[in-house]
Amino acid sequence: MTTEDRDSADPADDSRYEAVASRDARFDGVFFFAVATTGIYCRPSCPATTPKRRNVTFYRTAAAAQGAGYRACRRCRPDAVPGSAEWNTRADVVGRAVRLIGDGVVDREGVTGLAARLGYSARQVQRQLTAELGAGPLALARAQRGHTARVLLQTTSLQAAEIAFAAGFASIRQFNDTIRAIYAATPGELRSARPGRTGHAVRIAPAGGRAGIPLRLAHRTPYATAPVFDYLAARAVTGVEEVTGTPGRRIYRRTLRLPGGPGIAEVAERPGPAGGWLECRLQLSCLRDLTAATQRIRRLFDLDADPRAVDEKLGADPLLAPLVAARPGLRAPGAADPHEAALRIAAEPAGPGPSAALVRAYGEPLTEPSGGLTHLFPDPAALAGAALGELPPDRREPVRALAGALAGGSVLLDPGTDRDAAEALLAAIPGIGPDRAARIRMRALGDPDVLPGRDPAAALRSADGEAPRSEVWRPWRSYAFHHLRAAGSDRPRTTGEE
Structure with a gap:
């Protein structure tokens, strides 16, 4: 493609270039730009001198830039956004x-x-x-493996072979070749170039003497950490989750059911206004589960959201404007395990007590407890044929039916699920119904545009009275729900409320 072709290929590129020239961090992750004269690709907020427009090409993903032969910038780390x-x-x-x-x-x-x-x-x-x-899918997966490997090289003392295995590479040679292609450096050079430590990081002390794998989970700012930790603490299921420490310096810990075996994740609340990451530590039975564990914690803490876009949209509504101003960057927590989230919503009339009873009766014990973490949440197959006498009578059959549907595969809740189809199947299960199905869609599937029907906000009318007010909140109705929930946190919780 010639320079002239690039300049005329897409009028939107001129707007993208303006974002690059202004170093607008709101577009980090939305697109990437590559510079022909340097062979490097960057995020829009890169602090380097803005290149000339004729030398710039734009890409939707880091993988596409890498596939075109560009290397990641060492200043702005475009793979880390x-x-x-x-x-x-x-x-x-x-x-x-x-x-x-x-x-x-x-x-x-x-x-x-x-x-x-x-x-x-x-x-x-x-x-x-x-x-x-x-x-394509292989290039996208390769870019993700390269990023995971760089993070491990620069944040852990794992051997290169262990890092290659954990990041998902098939061989040491593939690992070395990929690192050189993406970063123009050997794994050893990347490790020696690790960034200096800052004085603002919250360090998670190893639990039970196990060091685990320390990670920084990047996110866009602002991030309202306190409401997220309040939310998780209020719903923590004994044995599976716990929140320790004092407000502002809390640690959220939970067990994970992963493909290679049980794991434990710990995430620290950052004091004051959150920076661009959360500190995390993972203890894994199998290093190959690193990617899966990381992505599940990212979904739980809603780390891939665009808070500025959400706040701009919701803040334009007079009803929500003061709520958004009070909690900028409020997140909509997802789920570390979609099956667990669905079963908990089905089991709990109010509070986590019934779910804790299920854990005690049917959960899989850890080989070695870690603090207050003793079990994995029950697998759906363990609940599908159980008596479930630990639950209130009206919740037993719905939980059994949902567990059977999840175990049998007639209802799928993985990240690639068709959300509309899944919600319809969930709502058809006796005792689940539309309200709980919507809540499962919001949490287990991480849908940002759900407003459960029984919430009072669903009945609010727009300014002209012609349509539900919530229509103007699309596609961020889940965040509106959490703003309304947080603002009314002192009121009694309703049936199945999340």
């Missing part, structure tokens, strides 16, 4: 594929496994991803 929030909103095959690739499906099951989950052929998936993103 949160992914575009667009993929959480989109329910088409491309959005679903991106979420599944992020969960490590290509590394575990290959492109054929990804295609099978999406209900398309491998060729169709390749074609659609390449047309939309400029990179």
Whole structure:
């Protein structure tokens, strides 16, 4: 492509260049730009001297820039920014594929496994991803592996072979070649170039003498950490979750059911206004589960959201404006385990007590307890045929039916699930109904545009009285729900409220 072709290919590129010239961090992760004269690609907020427009090419993903032969900038680290929030909103095959690739499906099951989950052929998936993103599933997975490897090289003391295994590479040679191609450096050079430590990081002390893998989970700012930790603390299920420490310096800990075995995640609340990351520590049975564990914690803490876009949209409504101003960057917590989230919503009339009873009766004990963490949440198969006498009588059959549907595969809740279809199937289960189905969609599937029907906000009318007020909140109704919930946190919780 010639310079003239690039300049005329897409009028939107001029707007993108303006974002680059102003170093606008709001577009980090939304697109990337590459510079022909340096062979490097960057995020829009890169502090380096703005290149001339004729030398710049724009890409939708880091993988597409890498596929075109560009190397990651060492100043702005474009591979480290949160992914575009667009993929959480989109329910088409491309959005679903991106979420599944992020969960490590290509590394575990290959492109054929990804295609099978999406209900398309491998060729169709390749074609659609390449047309939309400029990179196919293997390139997207390769970019993710490269980023994971860099983080491990610069934040841990793991040996290179362990890092290659944890990041999902098939061999040490593939690991070395990929690092050189993406960063123009050897793994050893990347490790020696690790950034200096800052005095603002919250360090998580190893639990039970186990060091684990320390990570920094990047996110866009602002991030309202206190409401998220309040939310998780109020709903923590004994044995599976715990929140320790004092407000402003709390540690959230939980067990994880991962493909290679049990894991434990710990995430620290940052004091004061949150910076661009949360400190996390992972203890894994199998290093290959690193990608899956990281993505599940990212979904739980809603780290891929675009808070400025959300706040701008919701803050324009006079009803929500004071709530948004009081809690800028409020997140909509997702789920570390979608099956667990769905079963908890089905089991709990109010509060986490019934779920804790299920854990005691049917949960899988950890080989060695860690603090207050003793069990994995019960697998759906363990609940499908159980008596469930630990639950209130009216919740037993709904939980059994949902557990059976999840165990049998008639209801799927993985990151690539068709959300509309899943909600319809959930609502049809006796005792689940539309309200709980919407709550499951919001948390287990991480849908940013859900407003459960029984919430009073659903009945609010727009200014002209012609339509539900919530229509103007699209596509961020889940965030509006959490603003309304947080503002009314002193009122009694209603049935099944999340």
